[in-house]
Amino acid sequence: MQHRGEIIENVVRRSGISLSILASKMDVSRNTLYNRFKDQNVSYDFILTLGAVLHYNFAVHFPEMKSDSPLPDDPRAELFQLERKYKTLLEKYHWLLKFLLKKSQDADQHALHKQIQELINSSSFLNEVC
Known part of the structure; x- marks a missing residue:
C-alpha cells in the first residue's frame, strides 16, 4: 500500500506540472517537495495546499482529511x-x-x-x- 507521500507524488507527476513551477507556486524548494514525497505522514495541511495549487481534490485518496475545497467532484x-x-x-x-x-x-x-x-x-x- 502506498503511503501519503507516494500518493501525492503520483498525482503531481500525472498532473504534468513542472516541479520547479509547483515549488514556486507553493513557496517551497524543489528539495522540500522531494522530501514530502518520501514522507509517509505528510501533513494534511500540506496536502490541502498542494491540492489547491493543482486544483485537485485529495479527499478521494484521503477521505479522513477534512476539506473545504471547492472541488468536490474533481474528474481527474x-x-x-x-x-x-x-x-x-x-x-x-x-x-x-x-x-x-x-x-x-x-x-x-x-x-x-x-x-x-x-x-x-x-x-x-x-x-x-x-
Whole structure:
C-alpha cells in the first residue's frame, strides 16, 4: 500500500506540472517537495495546499482529511482512482494467467498450457502495464 507521500507524488507527476513551477507556486524548494514525497505522514495541511495549487481534490485518496475545497467532484481524481483500480485488476489477471500456466504444466495438460501461453503472448500489453 502506498503511503501519503507516494500518493501525492503520483498525482503531481500525472498532473504534468513542472516541479520547479509547483515549488514556486507553493513557496517551497524543489528539495522540500522531494522530501514530502518520501514522507509517509505528510501533513494534511500540506496536502490541502498542494491540492489547491493543482486544483485537485485529495479527499478521494484521503477521505479522513477534512476539506473545504471547492472541488468536490474533481474528474481527474476519479480518473486517477479508476486507473489505479484498472492496473490492480490487470496485475491480478496477469498473476492468474501465470498461475494457470504453471498448473497446466504441472498437470501435463499440454493443450491447455499452449492456449494459456498463446493468451499471455497475445496480451503483451500486460507486461508493459504491470
